[in-house]
Amino acid sequence: MAEPTSARRQAGMQSAGMKKTNSERASPRYESREKVTGMARYPADMRLPRVAHAYLCTSRIARGTIQAFDLAAAKAVPGVLDILTHETIGDQPRQVPAIYQGGYLSDSFRPLGSAEIAYWGQPIAVVIAETYEIAREAARRIDVTYASQSPPAATIDSPEAVTQPLAPMDIDVGDFDVAYARAPVKIDTRYSTPAQHQNPMELFATQCVWEGDHLTVHEPSQYVNNLKFGLAEQLNIAPERIRVISTYVGGAFGAKGFLTQRTALIAMAARRLGRPVKLVATREQGFTVSGYRAETRHHVQLGANRDGRLTALKHEGWELTSRADTVAMGAVSMTTRLYACPNIVGRVNAVSADRSTPGFMRAPGEMPYAFALETALDELSCELDMDPIELRRVNDTRTEPVGGLPYTSRSLMQCFDSAAAAFGWKDRTRLPGSMRDGDWLVGWGCATAFYPTYAGNSAARVRLSADGRVHVSSATHELGQGAYTMMAQVAAEELGVPVEQVTVSLGDTDLPPAVVAGGSSTTASLAPAIMAACDAIRARLGVTDATSGTVSTAMATSGMGSIEEFAETRAPGLPADSIKGLYRGMATPFGGVHMADRVQFALGAQFVEVRVHARTHEIRVARAVGAFAAGRIINARTAHGQLVGGMIWGIGSALHEQTELDERNASYLNANLADYLLPVNADIHDIEAIMVPEEDSLVNAAGVKGVGEIGVVGVAAAISNAIHHATGRRLRDLPFRIENLMNET
Amino acid sequence: MNEEQDNNQPVSRQRRRFLVGSAQGGAAALFLSPLGNLGAAAPRKPASSEDIVSDARTPLPMTLEVNGKPHSLRLDTRMTLLDALRDEIGLTGTKKGCDHGQCGACTVLVDGRRELSCLTLAVAAQGREIQTIEGLANADGALHPMQQAFIEHDAFQCGYCTPGQILSAIGCVREGHADTPESIREFMSGNLCRCAAYPNIVAAVTQARQAMEE
Ligand code: FES
Ligand code: FES
Numbered sequence: 039m040a041e042p043t044s045a046r047r048q049a050g051m052q053s054a055g056m057k058k059t060n061s062e063r064a065s066p067r068y069e070s071r072e073k074v075t076g077m078a079r080y081p082a083d084m085r086l087p088r089v090a091h092a093y094l095c096t097s098r099i100a101r102g103t104i105q106a107f108d109l110a111a112a113k114a115v116p117g118v119l120d121i122l123t124h125e126t127i128g129d130q131p132r133q134v135p136a137i138y139q140g141g142y143l144s145d146s147f148r149p150l151g152s153a154e155i156a157y158w159g160q161p162i163a164v165v166i167a168e169t170y171e172i173a174r175e176a177a178r179r180i181d182v183t184y185a186s187q188s189p190p191a192a193t194i195d196s197p198e199a200v201t202q203p204l205a206p207m208d209i210d211v212g213d214f215d216v217a218y219a220r221a222p223v224k225i226d227t228r229y230s231t232p233a234q235h236q237n238p239m240e241l242f243a244t245q246c247v248w249e250g251d252h253l254t255v256h257e258p259s260q261y262v263n264n265l266k267f268g269l270a271e272q273l274n275i276a277p278e279r280i281r282v283i284s285t286y287v288g289g290a291f292g293a294k295g296f297l298t299q300r301t302a303l304i305a306m307a308a309r310r311l312g313r314p315v316k317l318v319a320t321r322e323q324g325f326t327v328s329g330y331r332a333e334t335r336h337h338v339q340l341g342a343n344r345d346g347r348l349t350a351l352k353h354e355g356w357e358l359t360s361r362a363d364t365v366a367m368g369a370v371s372m373t374t375r376l377y378a379c380p381n382i383v384g385r386v387n388a389v390s391a392d393r394s395t396p397g398f399m400r401a402p403g404e405m406p407y408a409f410a411l412e413t414a415l416d417e418l419s420c421e422l423d424m425d426p427i428e429l430r431r432v433n434d435t436r437t438e439p440v441g442g443l444p445y446t447s448r449s450l451m452q453c454f455d456s457a458a459a460a461f462g463w464k465d466r467t468r469l470p471g472s473m474r475d476g477d478w479l480v481g482w483g484c485a486t487a488f489y490p491t492y493a494g495n496s497a498a499r500v501r502l503s504a505d506g507r508v509h510v511s512s513a514t515h516e517l518g519q520g521a522y523t524m525m526a527q528v529a530a531e532e533l534g535v536p537v538e539q540v541t542v543s544l545g546d547t548d549l550p551p552a553v554v555a556g557g558s559s560t561t562a563s564l565a566p567a568i569m570a571a572c573d574a575i576r577a578r579l580g581v582t583d584a585t586s587g588t589v590s591t592a593m594a595t596s597g598m599g600s601i602e603e604f605a606e607t608r609a610p611g612l613p614a615d616s617i618k619g620l621y622r623g624m625a626t627p628f629g630g631v632h633m634a635d636r637v638q639f640a641l642g643a644q645f646v647e648v649r650v651h652a653r654t655h656e657i658r659v660a661r662a663v664g665a666f667a668a669g670r671i672i673n674a675r676t677a678h679g680q681l682v683g684g685m686i687w688g689i690g691s692a693l694h695e696q697t698e699l700d701e702r703n704a705s706y707l708n709a710n711l712a713d714y715l716l717p718v719n720a721d722i723h724d725i726e727a728i729m730v731p732e733e734d735s736l737v738n739a740a741g742v743k744g745v746g747e748i749g750v751v752g753v754a755a756a757i758s759n760a761i762h763h764a765t766g767r768r769l770r771d772l773p774f775r776i777e778n779l780m781n782e783t
Numbered sequence: 784m785n786e787e788q789d790n791n792q793p794v795s796r797q798r799r800r801f802l803v804g805s806a807q808g809g810a811a812a813l814f815l816s817p818l819g820n821l822g823a824a825a826p827r828k829p830a831s832s833e834d835i836v837s838d839a840r841t842p843l844p845m846t847l848e849v850n851g852k853p854h855s856l857r858l859d860t861r862m863t864l865l866d867a868l869r870d871e872i873g874l875t876g877t878k879k880g881c882d883h884g885q886c887g888a889c890t891v892l893v894d895g896r897r898e899l900s901c902l903t904l905a906v907a908a909q910g911r912e913i914q915t916i917e918g919l920a921n922a923d924g925a926l927h928p929m930q931q932a933f934i935e936h937d938a939f940q941c942g943y944c945t946p947g948q949i950l951s952a953i954g955c956v957r958e959g960h961a962d963t964p965e966s967i968r969e970f971m972s973g974n975l976c977r978c979a980a981y982p983n984i985v986a987a988v989t990q991a992r993q994a995m996e997e
Contacts, residue, residue: 073942074930076876076916083875288943518941686979711885
């Protein structure tokens with residue numbers, strides 16, 4: 039279990055002849071066949087003998103207390119086995135800290151912890167029955183008397199909401215006030231983004247089965263070890279007695295990153311009953327089972343010289359949070375570091391309301407904060423009558439302006455140039471409304487995309503058999519991003535065997551632990567561990583290169599049946615004792631703007647063409663071109679899927695997605711897939727993602743920056759900018775809908 | 784805009800027919816369930832409600848013909864075809880994404896046409912030929928051209944919507960709605976893909992249409 043030194047990792051890479059540039063390979067997904075034949079088993083697909091079914095009963099008020107339950111009608115339904123309420127489960131599960139306090143849970147409010155109601159949709163009872171139909175029927179027969187405290191604070195602007203400046207996130211460089219006052223060109227604007235929900239297609243499912251005092255949990259997860267250790271803490275049992283299995287995840291996007299309160303309830307129900315219990319929360323319940331992207335507000339002030347160079351930049355954000363947890367993504371830490379500027383202020387405020395605790399959703403802070411900054415920059419370019427690409431160029435920098443630290447690599451302008459060329463930007467006419475096509479007002483816009491490069495501690499095991507077969511395993515996660523494929527491919531390249539000879543296991547706490555599948559960090563974290571394990575295998579065989587066949591030939595003649603090597607790797611910037619966290623479900627990605635000596639970002643450029651109908655004001659994104667530089671790309675095919683999918687998420691964030699609030703009772707009005715609009719096939723036209731070659735040997739041993747989230751970032755700003763170009767109207771509040779282009783002229 | 788699902792039509796018609804045809808009480812209970820979301824807070828105690836619903840709960844013997852094989856089952860009459868396939872027959876390839884006819888993840892072929900199995904009661908599927916994702920490949924393992932095309936075009940990421948996309952795509956081709964990318968986009972819009980593999984889905988359907996027509 040020796041931790042390989044970085045020198046050794048480096049040597050391994052060189053001896054294996056690894057290219058740190060984009061791999062030419064684009065092999066099909068490892069698990070393709072399972073996914074097209076229905077054989078991929080997601081956690082809800084596991085069939086447990088004698089399984090009982092759980093159904094959640096959720097709160098219809100947002101703030102107050104439960105005065106009484108009448109369970110008589112529910113209990114009378116034949117087939118009801120148990121009903122959990124705060125009155126029947128005592129003080130179980132234990133109150134334990136959320137991730138924001140150094141714990142495991144996605145939030146710290148125990149939904150069945152007392153009679154207290156803290157948010158609409160809060161689970162208040164769990165019915166267990168012989169069948170799903172019976173559990174659902176009984177849940178609907180529970181009669182609840184509430185004492186409602188109203189009106190609740192629904193959102194940031196509600197009078198009852200409490201605003202809290204987060205001073206540790208303050209950024210102050212130079213003298214903003216003086217520089218802004220003196221700036222010959224100024225922008226002073228406000229932006230907003232709505233609450234959004236990840237809505238992975240797979241519902242929040244949990245199946246728990248006890249065998250003696252051992253618990254197995256089948257639950258879709260982005261971090262099986264977080265789930266295991268957190269649940270052990272909640273249930274007050276030894277972590278060794280829990281196994282979490284999640285070999286396929288039907289999309290996650292941040293929603294399945296950390297242990298939610300539902301899991302312990304289902305584990306307890308299964309223990310009380312002495313039978314396996316299965317929960318599949320409904321789509322509506324899913325809106326409050328886990329975190330979400332909270333609504334944000336932004337105030338941006340830019341001061342610039344007439345040549346476009348920024349002299350003053352201030353970005354202040356407000357983010358909604360719950361009363362129980364102070365959660366803020368605070369991405370001013372990034373928007374203040376993107377462009378050269380001598381005078382900077384960054385501020386972040388959390389606004390507490392009567393809502394469930396927000397969390398992570400693909401590019402959690404990057405999407406909203408980039409929307410604000412990148413739209414403001416476009417407004418500045420209009421004010422200056424300057425091409426928006428040129429505005430980015432004059433403010434491009436190799437060092438971030440807050441701490442003066444160098445970027446490990448930065449290919450922003452290469453991205454702009456290649457995307458602009460592919461898009462045909464040179465044919466754009468500057469004046470708003472000048473590119474009309476019949477009834478359609480055509481607008482072209484662009485924006486910067488960025489995502490910090492993170493990696494976390496991870497471990498992997500690789501076994502090479504005498505017949506040349508390879509098995510790679512790690513408790514990482516397949517969310518659709520291509521983890522199986524990446525693992526197989528890295529091992530194949532490192533050992534010089536055809537990828538078809540490699541098998542992979544993941545998503546199981548019995549395997550070597552890995553980092554949370556978040557922060558676009560899976561490949562950056564795990565590829566180095568697989569490389570180190572393969573390196574050790576080659577060392578045992580005395581083989582220094584991995585050109586096709588040499589390793590398997592050496593293996594075949596070695597007389598050994600198989601060689602198995604375990605390797606753990608510590609991510610750059612993390613202290614030596616952080617490795618312990620890997621074995622306690624606390625491997626968190628690190629990097630971005632938090633490194634002592636540098637900053638590391640993947641960067642990109644988003645270009646869109648929108649068409650706004652002159653009469654109906656319908657807004658279409660006719661085409662989008664994104665170019666991204668994200669270090670080494672392991673598999674061009676899966677990376678392309680991530681980038682295109684991300685860009686489509688960006689279109690959704692701009693034109694469709696908004697969780698609508700009923701401000702009278704802080705409830706969600708559209709907690710279903712018909713009313714929560716997200717892009718459907720007919721919304722999507724030409725999408726092109728370009729991968730700009732980039733080498734970065736500093737970010738991590740694999741040279742990988744990650745592509746899971748950057749595709750989302752900047753699209754909404756590019757669309758806002760394009761709508762302005764098409765219509766002359768500047769939209770600053772997401773999402774942009776037809777009605778936003780009506781009324782005013 | 785989300786719900787361009789012409790395949791909804793036969794499903795809801797089917798459900799209505801069942802509601803009318805069943806005992807009054809059972810129908811009332813069935814009718815309540817989609818509306819039940821409105822909240823446990825509202826007391827809902829019609830007179831003699833216990834008598835009324837016991838009818839729906841009593842397991843009913845039925846036979847479902849899935850992928851050419853008959854399955855004899857005794858099911859709660861409120862059970863959807865989706866849950867019957869997954870929980871009773873064990874064909875978990877068909878997925879639940881919403882249970883409300885809003886996402887397409889549960890799409891199966893019924894008598895050769897695409898239908899949403901979450902909006903079809905199991906009892907209403909008797910006597911009809913049901914085809915699921917598990918029944919598409921040949922016995923020798925050879926994939927259906929649509930499955931093959933999905934692999935070749937990387938028309939999925941997490942794979943959760945994929946069984947529904949593939950069956951819907953086969954329905955789309957058979958309906959003659961797969962002649963142009965625009966038509967595919969339109970007629971595949973009832974199948975949401977949150978991973979947003981849409982451009983690759985369109986490419987896969989285009990390829991498979993040619994193969995299916997050969
Ligand atoms: S599960 Fe049937 S349409 Fe969503
Ligand atoms: S592949 Fe994930 S939802 Fe379509």
